[in-house]
Amino acid sequence: MLDGDLCSIARTVELIGDRWSMLLLREAFYGVSRFEQFRENVHISRAVLTDRLDHLVEHGLLERVAYQPSGQRARHEYQLSAAGTDLIPAFAALMKWGDEHRNHGIPPITLTHTGCGSPVTSQLLCERGHVVSADAVEPEPGPGITG
16 A cells, blocks of 8 residues: 555654664663663663664654763763654553563553553544544555655
């Protein structure tokens, strides 16, 4: 139906679809910001970590922010950019799927709304706010398709 060069899913997977990029974005979503924290949590080599962080910064998903501990050299930490933050609903959907289909319905991490303490879920909603089941979704050509 759609040329891979135009497909938003294909273009997104090309950008973040490798294991390390996904895990680094997950860690940033969880609040990790320092190089050594990423390295320890993800069990990744320094070289690969440097490469993936540079890639995510270059493509606008993370922002590199300078900081300098007292008496030490300047360093950088990494924070989700606006584009990286926009991926949070996708990560919530991946977590839900993984909990149900890969972890026997037992979530190792739960997402909680800080405002009221209730669990956060991911759902498909139409622009009018209706919850939509997967069988009620129909892909149609959008304005980004060229013909």
